[in-house]
Amino acid sequence: HSYIIKFQMKTTVKLIVTAACTLGSLVYSGKQQCRTFPHGLHNPHCKEPFSVTEPSSNQQSTTTRQGATTRQDTTTQQSTTTQQDTTTQDQSVLDCCAGPVINMPRRSYVSCSRKVTSLTVINTAECRQQPTCDLKAKYRTVDGSCSNLQHPSWGQAGTPFTRLLPANYQDGKSKPRLSVTGRPLPNERLLSTTFFPDRNVPDTVNTLNLMLWGQLIAHDFTHIRFSKSGSSSCCTSDNQLLPTNNLSDSCYPIQIYPTDYFYSQFNITCLGIKRAVPFDSGTCPGSSAEQANIVTHVIDASMVYGSDIDTANRLRSFTNGKLIVKTTSDGRDFLPDTANPFFPCNNNASEHTCYDAGDDRVNQNSGLTVLHISLLRLHNFLCDELIKINPHWDDEILYQESRRIVGAFLNHVTYKHILPILLGKEYMYEKGLLVENCCDCCINYHNPDINPSTITEFAGAAYRSFHSLIPQIIVLVSSNYEAESYVRFDDTYFKPSFLQDAGVVDKCMRGFVNQPQQSQDLFFTQAITNLLFKFNNSWGLDLETLDVHRGLDLGLPTYNDMRYLCGLQRATQFSDFRDVMSEEAVQKLELNYISVEDVHLFVGGMLEDLIPGTLVGPTFQCIIGEQFYHYMRGDRFYYKNCGLPWSFTHNQLNEVYKMSVAWMYCVTGDDIQTIQHETFQKPSEQNPIVPCSQILSPNFDAWKE
Template sequence: MAGSVATFAVMWMLLQTMDFLGQSYSIGVPKLSNSIQRYLDPPDGAGIVDTGLFKQRQLPKITISDINESMAFAQSAIDRLATLERNIANANIELQGPAHRDFLTSLPEDAAADKAASALLASKTSARLVSQYCRSFGVDKSNCARYVSTLEMRGTNLGSKCAVANAVKCDAKQKYRSIDGSCNNIRNPSWGRAMTAYTRILFPHYFDGIQEPRHMGENRKMLPGARTVSLSISSPSNQSDLSRTLAVMQWGQFISHDLAHTPVRKMLSTQKPISCCRSDGFKLSPRHVHPDCSPIIVPENDPIYGQHFVRCMNYVRSLPVVKSDCTFGPVEQMNQASHFLDGSMIYGSTLQKSRELRSYEGGKLLVENRNNHDYLPTAAADFTVGCNGSCYNSGDDRVNVQPQLAVMHTIWHREHNRIAEKLAKLNPHWWDEILYQETRRIVIAEIQHITYKEWLPIILGKSYTRTIKLTVGNSLNSNYDPDDEPAVSNEVATAALKFLNSLMQGKLYIVDSKNQQAETLQLSDAFFKPSVIEVNNNFDGLLRGLVTQTSQKMDANLATDLTSKLFTSDGKFGLDSISLDIQRGRDHGLPSYNYYRQHCGLPVAKKFEDFSDHIPFEMVKKLRTTYLHPDDVDLIIGGLAERPAEDGLIGPTFRCLISEQFLRSRRTDRFFYDSTKQPSPFTSQQLQQIRKASLARVFCDNGDNIESIQPNVFIAAQTNNDVVSCQNFEAIPSVDLFAWAEKAKAYR
């Protein structure tokens, strides 16, 4: 047993690193001044790559036979993985506590895990190709990876599997969007589908070019550990934003879960979660470390974890998936949600999940009524083990993470049923399926309108959203582009949208009917305790808290509930969200912050002081003492460190990446609510009503007893945004569903 495990470990390490020997090969990120363009442009042609640092060299011709040989080698190593996993299981190494709760937030669907098997084989094959066929040609790993990215799976043992996975039959005249995002693009039906790869803004930078996380810096020295960076950069802060409410954060988290859900890897042979640390917080013995582990090493002098003797924080690598174009190359991570802004966090991204949530009566979603109020249905018992009490079942399992998110999910669950009930009265001849689909279509339209009309101008700035034409207005949208892939970018899902964590407060206000703070709820005491929203008047109290309490100031300083108590089960210590986000960015091969500055039109920083154009000087000093080179700074850290741009909430780099994403999300969605290209566009009267939608009205209509609120819930109550009665339909308009009454057609 010991010999076979050792043999497997050697083979796996060869496939995992495929490192080049000698000093002539680039290890760190190539110098930006010479090579940034190759991250932006595709290779010039098959077999030729412009290295930027080396003269052009003819790369070897890799045949189908070569690929299949490498694939057989990779498969033999994967087959031996079961032996190691059995060895780990026999040692009783299991995921527990905060790490297990973290696993539940990125739990892979069964179908997702099945898809990952092909992707794992493809990545190991690609790593061997880089090692076998590029090393002797003196081509650096990044450029060799680009060459391997041009190799198609067609004709190989993976070709048929990839083709079948992407085969979808569509009805171009179908009025309603699919649950999983397929058939939105008729020419490429799998584009935007759930369980497909994120796209990339810049070419990935893995240590070996293919799969190994970025861990070496520009000076060929190890990057500082993720927890070391977190401790150096982030300080506990109670600074609040003067005008923006917590609703900004909560809506952002809600829609980010709609757009992106990155699952983690599980054991291939048993499908059990992977533990990368001992239950006492120490590192595992090397013979018990799973190859998919990338644990965060905690310094001995850590001010929080040190006193508890914690030296290891669990991090398991994200689930891979084969690219939609069926080519080899660097690892791509899976988005388990559909890539569209389509309410998947409410309805699910699979048919199975959507069916679990439907009542199949009157087009409604399932609810459980307690104390005369409707709540989300209870999740299955195997998921509830992570909750203190019962977990809720919703389109996205992260509903259970914290109570304000559970409130938001419940509000929109109720909104669906409220609309379905009214449509049933207006059109009594409509059967369940039509009521469900029409209601879902209206709810998605409301979500899209609120996001683009109310939320994005707060995040990006009003003038900026107008300049780049990101706002929605009264004109129709005819800019649908079927040639542009709708996939969410890895950079936005993994880094840019994580700025929302900076806005979270450690103490959540529970506000009474007079808009006075009645009590507070400590965030670290409320993780995975969603049923707290059903206690006393907590539901409305937390809802009022979202529109009354201001968010934390947007910067790199996060509440300690997130930097040392994330998902705590005993209130003492948990995980660190910043460390996890840094590690995830490196796991996904995201190039450093400096590259994205260049992409977004900012000057490349050649020395740390060059960052001071958009980063406060005190933060620049922290960056200089933490990292060895400007090219080493992680994207998530650089983005959080930037000063807000103009009247927006975030700095220029995250603003650039997020605006690109939401422009693409609208441009590539054939079913976007104001699109003229959808099979059955909304009528002018229906569009007129949808444009009245606001988050304030949704809160008024679906709270337990919300009587008053400010019209723009993202801005604290003030002059021109005073608290008004929910019965004031002039200040807070209501969507008149009479526009959907078939008897009203004569008036259209």
């Protein structure tokens, strides 16, 4: 069918639509599409309503779509479009909110909304005093406030996490839950050793770079504060359990059985864990305990710049927009040192370096630290590029514009390159998370009714599933991409000094993009199950024990409750879990839990079979997808939002699309000369290592004033 549509802006578009339909489905990017054709032109095979409202004069054109989305495995039929313009013929494609593939008039403005199946979050910060916002501010606030003008505290640092289900505490307030029988739940360390043993299973496709960037972005939007009150330890000095009446309310220790295969050799029967600090300022009266996120909830590079004004100012040089650096004698820039005594590396007598950054976890492991160093260098590189074309810009503009670009870059890497691997492209199209780039159209994805704040079930369980990707070692790779040496992952906790040795940052970067991450499975390396944050000891904590334990501390729902919310059948007996789990997994659950209503969310979600083409099972896909939908739609500063006072121009956005992790490593490494295009996938014939000159790079003339 061929139709002519006239717009008020005097541009004529010839729209050629291939009619295609699958029983009430609206599926993204070339999939078969059901809708009423624009302007009342109806496809008789389709049942989904679709409308395009022409703008009146002096108004922007508005596109509105309605219709539920379902996953369909059907034959793809693509729509073919042409655009006629008085001066040019543009073949760019608009996939507007996953609607029909249409070429819109150049520089047209479209506000898209469509029904995507979405869960409702429980907002927990509505009773606090709201910040005052500058309605036309071009730049984000440091603390994340005013990310949503109708709800200014949504996304703000220091506000509570949201929830998908009500907090699940034994007393309805803050006491960790018990079994439905009233007995204690299974011991967390026993669950860890039973379900999550150590085995080396490298990923066959994805690199360590994916795991590290996954951790990096997690530190952008989630950081739980733990109690510092009460006694300094929740165990005795020789790591034995304290009598219950000697424990402060802030303590929540983990019992280790004397038969434990690892800790027994050190005579350890107690891991001293503090509880997450409850948010007690501004929560609604009578509510259960909620935990505060001490960083901004949105993707804004807060781990680089900080989540409060004091931190942000401490990191700035206030010269040409740049961040403070520590420069080596041979001219290499690193993060500045901190004298903060609470940074663990400053308590290590053998460590001479302790970096400062926007997030206090910067020194946690060497992989994460290298990414922080790279982002610091990227910010200052951007300042240099921007001042070349705008020498009249002052320090504040250079700082804010560079910060703004770094934030957009992180969003682009997350939504375009990381999430499709984690969640699967088909699901992302279906959920509205992956929309094809359009060079000459303008889309505003923001919905002020959506809360961009971080969801407790996401931070406390679903996103923690990727701890399975962590390796035992980090390989250092030479310039010809040969393994040169390695460091044990657990030997780099809070020990960043070696990164300043000549060539090490580059060797790490090449290692990240060459070394496979561990497979997403039920196996977790000893670096995190026995040796986490070991410092100078021969033993450390167990992260998987903590993952289960933290779920109780945060009042997470049970696995059965969460899977039901996500559309799976509610289990009444353990055999009902076979719809998404192996027989072996179901049998282990039945041996370790009394009731299906007792299974921890983290344990149940981890045991689900992975959906093909993803790194998650259905319940964690549901939670993670929901979270990134909220980050995207609830944040007015989401980098693709267009036509607003704080938006990037079309030309600027097209340059952001050119930015990649490969490009960043090329411009921020000490001497990175070659790299593959897709750094989250191993080098191959389809993804060859090429000179940096062949890596697409942005043209900063788009920012010239």
